[in-house]
Amino acid sequence: MQTREPLVQSPNGAVELSNEEIARYSRHLIMPEVALDGQKKIKAAKVLTVGTGGLGSPLALYLAAAGVGTIGIVDFDVVDESNLQRQIIHGTSDVGRPKVESARDKIKDINPNVEVRVHEEALTSENALEIFADYDVIVDGTDNFPTRYLVNDACVLLGKPNVYGSIFRFEGQASVFWAEEGPCYRCLYPEPPPPGLVPSCAEGGVLGILPGAIGTIQATETVKLILGIGEPLIGRLMLYDALGMSFREMKLRKDPNCPICGENPTVTELIDYEEFCGIPQANAAEQANGVPEITVKELKGKLDGGEDINVLDVREPHEYEVANIGVKLVPLGELPRRLAEFDHNENFVIHCKTGGRSAKAVKLLQDAGFQNVYNLKGGITAWSEEIDPSVPKY
Amino acid sequence: MPKVKIPTPLRQYTGGESQVEVGGGTAGDALGNLATEYPDLKQHLYTGDGKLRSFVNVYKGDEDIRYLDGPDTEVADGDELSIIPSIAGGRCL
Numbered sequence: 001m002q003t004r005e006p007l008v009q010s011p012n013g014a015v016e017l018s019n020e021e022i023a024r025y026s027r028h029l030i031m032p033e034v035a036l037d038g039q040k041k042i043k044a045a046k047v048l049t050v051g052t053g054g055l056g057s058p059l060a061l062y063l064a065a066a067g068v069g070t071i072g073i074v075d076f077d078v079v080d081e082s083n084l085q086r087q088i089i090h091g092t093s094d095v096g097r098p099k100v101e102s103a104r105d106k107i108k109d110i111n112p113n114v115e116v117r118v119h120e121e122a123l124t125s126e127n128a129l130e131i132f133a134d135y136d137v138i139v140d141g142t143d144n145f146p147t148r149y150l151v152n153d154a155c156v157l158l159g160k161p162n163v164y165g166s167i168f169r170f171e172g173q174a175s176v177f178w179a180e181e182g183p184c185y186r187c188l189y190p191e192p193p194p195p196g197l198v199p200s201c202a203e204g205g206v207l208g209i210l211p212g213a214i215g216t217i218q219a220t221e222t223v224k225l226i227l228g229i230g231e232p233l234i235g236r237l238m239l240y241d242a243l244g245m246s247f248r249e250m251k252l253r254k255d256p257n258c259p260i261c262g263e264n265p266t267v268t269e270l271i272d273y274e275e276f277c278g279i280p281q282a283n284a285a286e287q288a289n290g291v292p293e294i295t296v297k298e299l300k301g302k303l304d305g306g307e308d309i310n311v312l313d314v315r316e317p318h319e320y321e322v323a324n325i326g327v328k329l330v331p332l333g334e335l336p337r338r339l340a341e342f343d344h345n346e347n348f349v350i351h352c353k354t355g356g357r358s359a360k361a362v363k364l365l366q367d368a369g370f371q372n373v374y375n376l377k378g379g380i381t382a383w384s385e386e387i388d389p390s391v392p393k394y
Numbered sequence: 395m396p397k398v399k400i401p402t403p404l405r406q407y408t409g410g411e412s413q414v415e416v417g418g419g420t421a422g423d424a425l426g427n428l429a430t431e432y433p434d435l436k437q438h439l440y441t442g443d444g445k446l447r448s449f450v451n452v453y454k455g456d457e458d459i460r461y462l463d464g465p466d467t468e469v470a471d472g473d474e475l476s477i478i479p480s481i482a483g484g485r486c487l
Contacts, residue, residue, distance in 0.1 A: 145482045168481040171402040189480045193449045237478070241402075244412070250456050250478065 001033045006228030007136050007161070008041040015040045015069070021113060025067055038227045039067060043113075045226045048072035048135040050123055050151055052103040054211030055141030055165045055218065057089035062219040064107040064114050068226075071107060072135055074119040075099040082394070086208035123147055125270035128154040137222050139163040141215065145192040146273035152177060152185035153270055156260045161234075163221050165214040170207050170242040172214035175233045175252065176221050179261035182235040187255040187262075195282040210242055291362040294374040296382045299349055309347045313380075314361045319353065323392045325383055332357045339368050351376035351383070353394075396424050396469040399476040407434040421452060421475055422465025439477070451478040 017025070017039060028034040034042075047068050049056045052075045063071055079087075079094045079102055087099075094102035104116045119131055123142075132138055132154050140151045140162055148166075155162035161178040164185060177184045217238065224230045237250040260267040274280055294302075302309055311327040313320060320329045330338055332352070342348070348370060350358040358375050365373045376382070384391040395415045400408050408414055409432075416431065418424035425446070429436040439450055446452065452459045453476040459467045469475060 143482060145480070148482060166481045169402045171481070173478075173481065188451065189449050191448045193447070193480055239476075239478070248456075248476070250453050250476070251458065253458065253461055 002228040003230060004228045004232070006041055007225045008045045010037055011040045011044040015044045017043065021067070024111070024113075028067070033229050034227065038229075041226055042067045042223065043069040045137070046070040046072070046135045047137045047139060047222055047226075048074065048132060049139045049141055050074050050147070051141035051143065052087070052089060052099045053077070053083065053141060053143060054086045054167060054206065055215040056103070056139075057087045058212045058215035059139055059141055059165075059219045059222075060103055060107055061089055061110060062216060063222065064111045066219070066223055067111065068114065068222075070115045070117060070135075072117040072119060072131070073100050073103050074121070074123050074131065075103070076120060076122045086206065086211050088212070123150060125150060125273065128270060129158065132158055132160060135160070137161050137163060137225055139165075139218050139222055141165060141218070146277045146279065148185060149192065149276060150270065150273045153260055153267060155179070156184050156186075157268075157270070161225055163218045163225070165211075165218045167206055167210050167214055169205055170210060172210055172240040172242075174214050174217040174221070174238045174240070175236060176225070178234055179254075183252045183254040184258060184261045186260055187258045188237065188252055190255070190259070192277045194278050207242055210240075213240055213242065286359075289363065291359050291366070292374045293355075293377045294349055295377050296386050299376060300387050307347070309349055310342070311349045311351065311376075312361070313351055314357050315352050315380075319394070322394050323380060323384070325351075325380060325388070325391060327351075332361055335361055335364055339365075342370070344368075344370050347372040347374075349374045349376050352379050354379040354381050395471060396473045396475055398424060398428055399474060401477055401479050403479050403481060404435060404438060404477060407438065408432050419468060420465060421454060421459050421462075421467040421469055422446075424469055424475055425452065425465075449480045452476070453478060 025039050028039050029036055045068050047063055049060050052060060052073050060071060060073060077099050079090045079097050079099055081095055083090060084092060089106045090102045098120055100118045100120045104118055107114055107116050128150055138151060138155050138160055140148060142148055142151065152162055156179040159180050161176055164175045164177055166173045221233055224232055235252050237252050239248045256263050259265060313324060313327050313329045314332040314335060316331050348365060350361045352358040355375060355378055358379060362373045362375045381393055384393045395417050398414050398416055400412055400414060405412060414428060416424050416427040418427050425439060429439055439447060441447055454462060454467055454469060455474060
């Protein structure tokens with residue numbers, strides 16, 4: 001039944017299944033592709049899930065149910081209400097708890113036979129190799145570019161497979177990057193996009209069910225690797241479009257010039273991934289181009305004091321519908337052609353959700369000759385937190 | 395005319411279209427025409443000096459044009475070009 005070398009060797013007596021486990025895994029045991037020997041391999045396997053968010057949730061739940069003997073979870077985040085729409089390993093009663101604790105409890109509830117190893121810390125260049133070393137497979141369920149390149153490079157350096165999944169809005173990608181047998185993440189994406197070009201909060205969002213589809217593909221690939229059955233996604237990129245309900249498959253090739261897995265690698269140890277992804281540079285540029293700011297408390301004081309200030313909201317209409325503070329809406333994209341609506345000599349405070357888009361709007365108005373324009377620090381989110389809690393936070 | 399599949403993150407620059415037909419005998423021409431038709435897309439596909447950005451992967455069918463003839467890869471009527479962007483997750487940076 002095996003189509004390739006299993007990642008986990010037959011444990012031969014070192015791992016046994018109890019009668020409870022035999023009953024639990026009966027639907028696996030009656031399939032010749034898994035059977036008793038395969039279930040023992042799954043039990044002997046050690047899988048690390050990086051992140052217990054949208055992708056990590058279904059992944060960890062299914063791996064636990066399938067009987068993976070050791071599941072490591074890395075996360076330093078705390079469960080937030082806005083996670084519950086997709087991060088199904090966490091429940092309403094978990095809001096405010098560390099994600100690793102909530103995930104551990106849910107895994108243990110589904111399958112007490114699983115040993116859960118909790119790594120409640122951010123994955124960094126300092127700890128990644130040490131954390132990864134104990135595991136057979138690393139599953140990437142992170143949500144940012146620096147960590148993705150870090151996971152990739154650590155896997156390449158250690159010779160471990162990296163089961164990749166990524167999501168955006170209605171679209172997902174999955175693959176298995178394993179430099180020993182095929183391309184790595186850097187062969188596909190040699191460089192990250194500069195921070196300014198990736199879709200911003202305004203354009204972000206994700207269908208809550210989407211990570212379920214991609215996370216279960218990752219879980220499937222993980223179990224296939226452990227057992228050595230089927231055709232893994234090595235050298236293939238699976239693209240899933242939930243709106244079109246279509247899967248497409250692209251060929252991936254190992255890049256001989258890849259800086260880490262190519263013929264003459266230039267990256268031979270973990271680097272500074274924030275730097276590599278241009279994050280500090282972008283932050284510095286943002287500060288250098290700093291626009292004048294005003295806090296929500298200062299604004300409230302000025303408005304209460306009767307000062308003449310035009311407050312503008314530069315978010316999108318669908319966001320305005322969710323929450324607004326009753327001021328004029330001019331979406332950022334429309335602002336350049338609507339400048340004539342405003343008087344250069346008046347005072348302006350611009351707000352968005354958290355301050356990113358409004359900073360761009362302030363810059364735009366300044367460049368157009370407006371003198372007294374301020375960015376509302378923290379946006380409507382800060383207004384909701386510090387001034388008026390009746391304004392919903394989204 | 396070849397078809398270009400537009401990924402979700404870039405659809406905001408094509409008026410929401412997920413697939414666009416553009417003229418052009420090569421992948422490079424087709425993308426150039428796409429950027430002319432949707433100018434907002436240009437900075438997301440090309441660097442300031444007019445080169446395709448390294449994090450934008452372009453496929454003809456299921457093959458990366460880097461491993462065909464790059465921008466000179468010939469495309470014919472009905473050929474499908476796909477832009478495969480790098481996406482990190484649901485969160486903004």
